[in-house]
Amino acid sequence: MEESRETSMSFFSDQKLCYADIIPPFEVLARIEVAVLNFLRTLTSPAPAISDLPLIARKWSNGRVNQGMLTSVSWIFLSGSFCTRSLMQANAAKAFIRVWKVMEMCYKILAQEKRVTQRELFYKLICDSPDYFSSQLEVNRTIQDVVTLLRCSRYSLGIMASSRGLVTGRLLLEEPNKEVVDCSVGGSSGYAISGDLNLLDKLILKTDARYIIVVEKHAIFQRLSEDCVFNQIPTILITAKGYPDIATRFLLHRLSRTFPELPILALVDWNPAGLAILCTFKFGSIGMGLEAYRYACNVKWLGLRGNDLNLIPEESLIPLKPKDLQIAKSLMSTNVLQENYREELALMVQTGKRAEIEALYSHGYEYIGKFIAKKIVQANYI
Known part of the structure; x- marks a missing residue:
């Protein structure tokens, strides 16, 4: 334990490490204890003061992109620019206190050998500290503040990912000492992706697929699953039902590392939101702060693309909205x-139009599978 405390002490002075460690609970507990001891030391010193909390700024102006010189994967990371949470500034005082409240809660969770979702943590905090927490967004942002202060992942803090994701197709999943799950026999609903990242990390993965296809929309995922497209095109299909959650990104990242020879292709709407979803899978997100790089994958844009608009009736194009x-x-x-x-x-901006994947149904309900096969051939993935 003493050695872990020394390690914890050293990381607070090293402000150039712009990534979050995956560390065991005892090390997280030690880092929280060090933070508290440092805080108390300043209060009991001859010149008492409350130090600001130095945090890595989670904004695009502090973001950089690793261009993947040694690998095909590029990812977002944060550089050394700082922001602070200060008790002495009126507009930051509550945010300062929130950090300590979340750290306190994480300490209790880890000490009890428990794990909670962000939503569970939110309800616990608004019950315990209603003057400081009023929304899930405040909790989410504060969790990232704690991640940047302690330099450890959310999962290391005892916080599980809430998962919306599904997977189906040519994939076998095996938990240690449990039966094998064949994702191809789950019907149109697919196999629900667990929010337990530790479990996802331990899964034994097997496949004879040739492609991994990320599908933006749940309804399209269901259609492709129902049509068993993965038997016509040997694929693994995965969806997060919109903007990707951490668990779905984690599983996709694991698939990419386990099967590096499989191209990962994204089927998204032709609109800014579809491109944003693709980029989140591909590069990570600034909102994930020091953990963003852990979930980046070499995702390629299969469609819809601008050159696919000739397949879509003019009346199916939708005007862009302010959002x-x-x-x-x-x-x-x-x-x-x-x-x-x-x-x-x-x-997209020039035409003022957007095209949704469902517009391809004008060619028949089974056309999307044919569209995918055609795009794969055109892109020379076979």
Whole structure:
């Protein structure tokens, strides 16, 4: 334990480490204890003071993109720019206290050898500290503050991912000492992805697939599953039902590392939100702070693309909404977009239109599977 405390002491002075460790509970407990001891030391010193909490700034101006020089995967990471939480500033005082409240709760969770979801943590906090927590967003942001202060992952803090994700197709999953799950026999509903990242990390994965296809929409995922497209095109299908949750991204990342030869292809709407979802899978997200890089995968954009619009009836194109334009502006302001993605985004804004995957049903309900096969051939993935 003494050795772990010394390690914990040293990390507080090393402010250049812009990533979060995956560490065991006893080390997290030690880091929290060190934070408390340092706080108390400043209060009982000859010149008492309350130190600001130095946190890595989670914003695009502090974001960088690793271009994958040694690997095909590029990812978002944060550099050494700091923001602070201060008890002495009126606009930051509550945020300062929230950090300590969440750390206290995480300490109790780990000491009891428990795990909670972010939603469970939210309800516990609003019951215990209603003056400081009023929304899930405040809890989520504070969790990331604690991650940046302690330099450990959310999972290391005892916080599980809430999962919406599903997987189906040519994939066998085996938990240690349990029966094998064949994801191809789960019907249109697929196999629910666990929010327990430790469990996902221990899964034994087997496949004879040739592709992994990330599907933006649950309804499209269900259609492809119901049609057993994975038997016509040997694939693993995975969806997060929209913007990706951590558990779905974690499983996709595991698949990419376990089967590095399999191309990962994304089927998303042709609109700014669809591109944003693809980029989250591909690069990670600034909102994930020091953990963003852990979930990046080399995802390629299968469709819909601008050159697919000739397949879609004009009356099926939908005008862009203000929210679409806001997302487009945000994406354009980042440094993650490669040139062909910028061109696609510019075309969306120029035409003022968006196209949804469902528009392909104009060619029949089984056409999306044929569309995928055609795009794979055109992209020379076979």
